[in-house]
Amino acid sequence: MQGARHRGRNGGYRNQVISLRVGTATGSCAVEPGSIDPEVVYACVGAPITELLHHDELAVQIAALDAHLTHHHPHSRDPRAVTVQVGGGDSLQRSVARAQAVTALIDGPPGGRVLVIGVVNSLLACLRESGMSYVPCDLKGGTTEWGEPIVTDFTEGLDSCDAVLASGMMLGNGTFDHLLTQVSANTRHLPVIMFAQSGAAVARELLGCGVDALSAEPYPFFWLTGEVSPLHLYRASGHR
Known part of the structure; x- marks a missing residue:
């Protein structure tokens, strides 16, 4: 979970962000808070990238593809x-x-x-x-x-x-x-x-x-x- 409230602003921001690393690159995808069980993300640790790219959760697919593309094409x-x-x-x-x-x-x-x-x-x-x-x-x-x-x-x-x-x-x-x-x-x-x-x-x-x-x-x-x-x-x- 990530949150921010800027000085002088009335509101703030709260997101749940999935971040996955491939090599030297980190790929991310933010989702609505509470929409994905943290255990789903934990299960991604150490999984092959080919598996993550076909994950049931679209947000995991996006984070994995983001990491993959960033690693190969910074x-x-x-x-x-x-x-x-x-x-x-x-x-x-x-x-x-x-x-x-x-x-x-x-x-x-x-x-x-x-x-x-x-x-x-x-x-x-x-x-x-x-x-x-x-x-x-x-x-x-x-x-x-x-x-x-x-x-x-x-x-x-x-x-x-x-x-x-x-x-x-x-x-x-x-x-x-x-x-x-x-x-x-x-x-x-x-x-x-x-x-x-x-x-x-x-x-x-x-x-x-x-x-x-x-x-x-x-x-x-x-x-x-x-x-x-x-x-x-x-x-x-x-x-x-």
């Missing part, structure tokens, strides 16, 4: 990646720095509207500061830091938005395929940008195949350490 050696450093500091400072890098990947029109799937208040704050509006969406529902209602069905916001900013958690809960199906059926081109701690290397495989840009953040994540840590930024070929 982000640091990918010629497509632009690596930036999130500076050291407290969790709020680092959250804002990450959000600035992520939102810079959005090629939306001035004053455009972004469907944000997986609510992170620092991302919303950066969009507000850049003059963009948004539709916040998260399976948890509730409200944002500014009291805005959070929708639970992302299809409600697709027609009114100019871009989609989606969490890597969609890979682990099985909703990402549905998102790509809905986006491809839309009469307008809606760029899909991902911010991925979950399945960062898995999302990289989708660049140009539904994903237009990606912020890949492998373990350890920005809020687990106060030290400088990397973000690997990608754009699909032909998108700038």
Whole structure:
């Protein structure tokens, strides 16, 4: 279990994260707290990667594939990646720095509207500061830091938005395929940008195949350490 509460913020974040190591690489997938028995994860220890890639739990598959891909093709050696450093500091400072890098990947029109799937208040704050509006969406529902209602069905916001900013958690809960199906059926081109701690290397495989840009953040994540840590930024070929 992992939790974070940023200084000065009203809410916090609580996730259950499955992290599996293959060689020198750690792959991860976050799930809703309590959705997977810890004994299921413990049983993965020492298991062959071929077995984990066919595990009954999708989140275990994603974490294993993330580790496998990162081990064989590290982000640091990918010629497509632009690596930036999130500076050291407290969790709020680092959250804002990450959000600035992520939102810079959005090629939306001035004053455009972004469907944000997986609510992170620092991302919303950066969009507000850049003059963009948004539709916040998260399976948890509730409200944002500014009291805005959070929708639970992302299809409600697709027609009114100019871009989609989606969490890597969609890979682990099985909703990402549905998102790509809905986006491809839309009469307008809606760029899909991902911010991925979950399945960062898995999302990289989708660049140009539904994903237009990606912020890949492998373990350890920005809020687990106060030290400088990397973000690997990608754009699909032909998108700038």
